[in-house]
Amino acid sequence: MDDEYAKLIRRLNPPRVVIDNLSCEDATVIQVDSVNKHGTLLQVVQVLADINLTIKKAYISSDGVWFMDVFNVTDCHGNKIRDQEVINYIRKTIESDASLLPPIRESVGVMPSEEHTSIELTGTDRPGLLSEVCAVLTDLNCNVVNAEIWTHNSRAAAVVHVTDYSAGRAINDPKRLLTIKKLLCYVLKGNCDTDRTAHTRLSPPGNTHRGRRLHQIMFDDRDYERMETVGNSRSEDKYKKPHVTVSDCPEKDYTVIVMRSKDRPKLLFDIVCTLTDMQYVVFHGMVMSTGRMEAYQEFYIRHVDGRPITSEAERQRVVQCLEAAIERRASEGLELELCTEDRVGLLSDITRIFRENGLTIRRAEISTKNGKAVDTFYVTDVTGNPVDPATVYSIQQQIGQTILRIKHNSYQSPKPGQETTTTMSFFFGNFFKRPKNRYCK
Structure with missing residues (x-):
């Protein structure tokens, strides 16, 4: 009965996508409103990642039963999305009835294909x-x-x-x-x-998403368990390990995850993909660039059963898994x-x-x-x-x-004035001067 009621609510309140090329000078603004369910955020981010859009700004909020996201995006050349076919594809794909999309646990190998093995x-x-x-x-x-x-x-x-x-x-x-x-x-x-x-x-192959499936394969293989590599003399100043912290927000019963890493395409997809497959729900989130191609991400999460992370062992596992998710696709x-x-x-x-x-x-x-x-x-x-x-x-x-x-x-530093455009740059004014627990006020 609960499942049927949820389907009815989704049909009465289908996802709504507003694509605006006027309000922002240098990016296309995509706003998504929808009834919230586990995996909704991933489905939206996956659509944007699959057509190689660059997310310049983003705001994530899904408190309660409603989901709301705002993305400022450009194409791979840094231009607004002008192609009407691309705009129609984004709107049509995201606005598809969420109840008809493949469930999270059935997204691997569920349909035959005559084209390839x-x-x-x-x-x-x-x-x-x-x-x-x-x-x-x-x-x-x-x-x-x-x-x-x-x-x-x-x-x-x-x-x-x-x-x-x-x-x-x-x-x-x-x-x-x-x-x-x-x-x-x-x-x-x-x-x-x-x-x-x-x-x-x-x-x-069916409806398998290749990037997501690779994350799942490596996660099942426990690649997040760090091993000492022999014969690797890679210079540490050329490769910076991502920094991930997990802390509590007891006032609102959230777990707060903060990540700093080198910025790159599809970074947001990789993070959300891993959190979703680990059965965590993102209630609030924001991403920004702190300059020099460094990405800053902050998420307020709970487990799908509504509980925050409570044990130190679980915190360490989340840190390890998110570090691995950031590193796997590093170029x-x-x-x-x-x-x-x-x-x-x-x-x-x-x-x-x-x-x-x-x-x-x-x-x-x-x-x-x-x-x-x-x-x-x-x-x-x-x-x-x-x-x-x-x-x-x-x-x-x-x-x-x-x-x-x-x-x-990637081993050559860009010359002054030739830095690559960041893929995530969310600026909330004096963001770093906010209270320690911004959502816990």
């Missing part, structure tokens, strides 16, 4: 791992159509979509699928002696972009060349569209240090300078 991988990270995985898939006549690979804390996770080379569709033969799974498991396990096991999962190293005609074995050849030249892939985004492969790789040397420019030049000579280009180097 989804492969989920997790195991111990090591140099050349992606190259070995791609070589196996090529030998099995699998064509990688898109993929995303993350590495964090000596662990690696990937969601890979493949098709049968000859048929151009999903692979349905059970024996062949079993062979793919078996051989990939051998590659993932390698010669590493560890109590953590490697996993290969074949599942229909560490040299960003290389590959753009060329797609073919079977292309990814295997490219990753082999990287491996032979001593490069380690920290993160990768693979996509194909209209016969073109557009791949992005974040690479360092095997010790985690910057790549020698001579090595990059040598690789470009092998692949082609117009095919592989340097897009960004």
Whole structure:
């Protein structure tokens, strides 16, 4: 009866989206009002992240049964959203009846697909791992159509979509699928002696959100448990660990989470995604940039059962998990972009060349569209240090300078006047002069 009543309330009060290009001089203002339920904030932020909008300002409030968000957004070039198709997509997607959206726990592998087969991988990270995985898939006549690979804390996770080379569709033969799974498991396990096991999962993609699924895979793999890395001489001044604090707000029965980290695209999505999957609800929140590409985020949360965090062990776990969520998608190293005609074995050849030249892939985004492969790789040397420019030049000579280009180097500080636009910058006047517990007045 409670579920039916909640559905009735949502139908009587559907989400409302107001998109305004007039009130703000340099951004499009998106206001979302809706009946609140667990996961509503994530669904909204996910829509904005999926179309690569930059969130410049945001205010989150969902006290009681009503949800209200205001986002100031721009496109990837820093301009207002003028494209009417994009505006219509935002409005239509967010205003869809929330009760018809896939539930939180059923968002992974619930619908079949005839287009491709989804492969989920997790195991111990090591140099050349992606190259070995791609070589196996090529030998099995699998064509990688898109993929995303993350590495964090000596662990690696990937969601890979493949098709049968000859048929151009999903692979349905059970024996062949079993062979793919078996051989990939051998590659993932390698010669590493560890109590953590490697996993290969074949599942229909359905409504799986790839970024969210990668967070879930790495969370299940406990990548948030920090391990000492051997042979990594990465300079500490080039990589700043995020700072997360968890404290109490007893006057309003909230738990307050404050985070400081390097700013980057999709940071808000990664944080909200992790809190949602850990069964926490954000009641109030704000994000801002303190300058020099540093992001400041503050959230007032409770568990889904209405309780704040009460134990020190739970506080420490939340800190660890949020630090991991911030770090997983960090664009560490040299960003290389590959753009060329797609073919079977292309990814295997490219990753082999990287491996032979001593490069380690920290993160990768693979996509194909209209016969073109557009791949992005974040690479360092095997010790985690910057790549020698001579090595990059040598690789470009092998692949082609117009095919592989340097897009960004995170180890180089921008010159004065050339700083990158922040992705989150919320300024509430003299915000840092507010009382200690702003919502507890």
